[in-house]
Each structure stands twice: as C-alpha cells, then as structure tokens.
Amino acid sequence: MKEDFVKSKNLNEIKLYRHIKDSDPEIYGYLIQELKRLRENLELIASENVVSISVLEAAASVLTNKYAEGYPNARWYGGCKYADKVEEIAIRRAKKLFNAEHVNVQPHSGTQANMAVYFAVLKPNDTILALDIASGGHLSHGHPKNFSGAIYNVIRYGVDSKTHLIDYDQVKDLAEKHKPKMIVVGHSAYPRTLDFKKFKDIAASVNSYVLADIAHVAGLVIAKLHPNPNEAGIEFVTTTTHKTLRGARGGMILTKNEFAKKIDSAVFPGIQGGPLLHAIAAKAVAFQEAGKIEFIEYQNQILKNASKLGEEFVKKGYRVMTGGTDNHLVLLDVYTTYGVTGRDASNWLEEANITVNKNLIPYDTLSPFVTSGIRLGSPAVTTRGMEEEEMILIAGFIDEILKNNGKSEIIKNVKKDVLDLLKKFPLYPEIKDE
Numbered sequence: 001m002k003e004d005f006v007k008s009k010n011l012n013e014i015k016l017y018r019h020i021k022d023s024d025p026e027i028y029g030y031l032i033q034e035l036k037r038l039r040e041n042l043e044l045i046a047s048e049n050v051v052s053i054s055v056l057e058a059a060a061s062v063l064t065n066k067y068a069e070g071y072p073n074a075r076w077y078g079g080c081k082y083a084d085k086v087e088e089i090a091i092r093r094a095k096k097l098f099n100a101e102h103v104n105v106q107p108h109s110g111t112q113a114n115m116a117v118y119f120a121v122l123k124p125n126d127t128i129l130a131l132d133i134a135s136g137g138h139l140s141h142g143h144p145k146n147f148s149g150a151i152y153n154v155i156r157y158g159v160d161s162k163t164h165l166i167d168y169d170q171v172k173d174l175a176e177k178h179k180p181k182m183i184v185v186g187h188s189a190y191p192r193t194l195d196f197k198k199f200k201d202i203a204a205s206v207n208s209y210v211l212a213d214i215a216h217v218a219g220l221v222i223a224k225l226h227p228n229p230n231e232a233g234i235e236f237v238t239t240t241t242h243k244t245l246r247g248a249r250g251g252m253i254l255t256k257n258e259f260a261k262k263i264d265s266a267v268f269p270g271i272q273g274g275p276l277l278h279a280i281a282a283k284a285v286a287f288q289e290a291g292k293i294e295f296i297e298y299q300n301q302i303l304k305n306a307s308k309l310g311e312e313f314v315k316k317g318y319r320v321m322t323g324g325t326d327n328h329l330v331l332l333d334v335y336t337t338y339g340v341t342g343r344d345a346s347n348w349l350e351e352a353n354i355t356v357n358k359n360l361i362p363y364d365t366l367s368p369f370v371t372s373g374i375r376l377g378s379p380a381v382t383t384r385g386m387e388e389e390e391m392i393l394i395a396g397f398i399d400e401i402l403k404n405n406g407k408s409e410i411i412k413n414v415k416k417d418v419l420d421l422l423k424k425f426p427l428y429p430e431i432k433d434e
C-alpha cells in the first residue's frame, strides 16, 4: 500500500481512489453477503428497517470527511458552510414532523440521546423512575449494567402481573414515595400505546421532569397513530432515527426552547465531540421521506401487519403478551406455549431465514440469555411491500418450526417457502450483488 502512494504521480492512480471491490475485496465480500442476507431473510426484528437508496447515498457521502464541532453558524472549524445547511435542514424537517420547539440531531444513537438528557438536568445519584427491562424497558433507562444504572439511583416500575399493561397507579405511588428528578417513559418491547399525558400529570404532581423515549414508535407518532409526547407537554423526547422512522442509524432529541441551550451543551461538548455529518444528512433525507403521504400509508400498514400477526398467533393458541398489539411489535411467550426457549426459537428461525430476537417477557422465569419470549416486528417486512396475507403465511412458518421443536426437515421446508415468498418482494434491485 505504501509503495502505491510513493510511486503514484497522479492521485487518481493511488489506492485511495479505487473502488472497495478492488481495494478491499475482503470487506466488500462481506458487504455483498450482508446484502444477500437482507434479500433472503424475513426481517422481523422490531427495531430494524430497510432504508431508501437516497438515505444510503447520503450516509455514504463525502460529509463523512467533515469535522464540525459546535452547531450551525457556531463551529470550531472552518469549511462548515455546507455542513451547516445540511444540519439546519435536518433540524427544520424534524421540528415540523414532531411539532417540536427545539431539535438536536447530533446524537450518534438513542442511548447517546438519553445520556445527553440525563447529563443536561441530572446530577450523579439523582433518582430516576423508569420501566424495568423485563417489562419492556431499555438498557439506557437505568439497567444496572448500563452507565445510567451506575450513575443514577434507579427505581423501577413494571407492568401488571395479569394484564401486562403499565400500572399507572404503581407509577404514581412510586413517584410519590421516591420523588424522582426524572420519570422515563418508553420501551423496547411493550406492545401497547403509551399514555404520555398520564406520565406528565404524575410527574407534575411530584415536580419531576419526564423523558419520553419514542425510539420504537417515532414513525407512528409522525403519522399520528400514536400520541405525540411533545403535544402532552413533556420536556424531553428522545428517539432513534432508524426504527419505524426508517432513516439512517442514529439518535435525536426534541425539547422545549427553555431547555435548548442545556440540551445542546450536554450533547456537545458534554458527551460527544464532532457530529457525524453524513449520518445527519441521511437523517435529513429520511425526514423528507417521512413528510410524504406515502409514509403515513406505510405506518398504517405497519399497524395492520403487526395486528394481523398478533391475531394469527392468538388463533394458533400462543400466549401473546397483552393479547395482541397497538403498535409495530408482538411479544410471544414461546416457553409457556410450546416449552421452547426464546433462544432456541430464535436460533431455529434463523436457520429458516426468519430473523427475530429472543426477548424477556414480563415476570420471566428464565435468564436474559435464554428468555421465554421472542419479539416480532412488522416495519421491515412492510417496507418490502408485504401485507396482511403475507403475515398469515409468516405466522404459519414460525408456528410450523416451533410446534415441531425445530426439526431439521421442517426447517428446510420452511426455508424454501420463505425464499419463494421473498422472491415476490425484491430488495434493492438497483444494487448489484457481485
């Protein structure tokens, strides 16, 4: 490699300007394998999606070269005039989509967004009240192994032992008893609508802030298919940009003008250095897509598909947590239904090209590495164009494997059916896989 640089007279001859296919066949090979995996798998991970070619292009753009610590028109480095435009557009689009007063698009991820909110208004050992992970909460909501659990005093609320719904009376009792500085609402695996207004009222009665983490349901919020925490008067809203929102991987914070400065300073210089401008460009492109009528139709179909999946599993006798879903995800207790662990279920399904994740269920008796449940989500298959009739087929594929205890002959047959189904829903036909 060094020799190429030394010998080259013309910059275009050096390896720096060669396509990855020639310059790094090893990594290129895995990128192609990943493309094939996406094409040939039923993607049912509730937090994943498939972005448009435009989002991919922005994410792979020359903006990856740019350092731009600071904010538009107030940067530490020169050469930011186009970076400024891109970030301003991303902010403007996000404000409109979510009806937010102030937006910070720089967080590298959802966890970074949550970290910045905590850092903006909490001190170490302050008390936060958040949903327990087995009830559907997230690591960054105070899990003991996460920074949030190590730095803050975490009190956990859960779901009711019978209905598996959030017990708002318990939230209120715990808030009154512990007087948290912040109440966190949001989830990774809760299949029902969140009542932001109730959280806001409880918090107001004990003089606490609310952080609403809408990473999973952001697309539904835009489409007005889920309540908008900004409209419930909640102070801090965080989200990822790549789940139902179907954008580039990353995070974002929405807040009120009165907290704008605190939040911006908490993100930079508080917890991050230079923003990832290529990711911000890709977020902006996704926000433009999310402002279109087709996006609302897409979100509606996500709901119809998830609901159909839930119904099918109820019909087949599964223990479907909460009896179904209001959003894009379905949580199945496969252990009670068939004596199959979430881990085995997920491994067997993967062999048949069906991608899900093992998931704790409320009051799980198994460890987080094993679990009684699996989580299914409809965003990615809906992006591929699937509708209710395909959901019926998918529920059938999954059931066939689980009720037969992952028998290899059955897995082989289901895999064939999965591949046949996917042929009707081509993915990225414009990208070559050779």
Ligand code: DSN
Pocket (backbone or CB within 6 Å): 046, 047, 110, 138, 188, 189
């Ligand atoms: N990993 C995401 C999820 O699957 O819900 C949350 O960070």
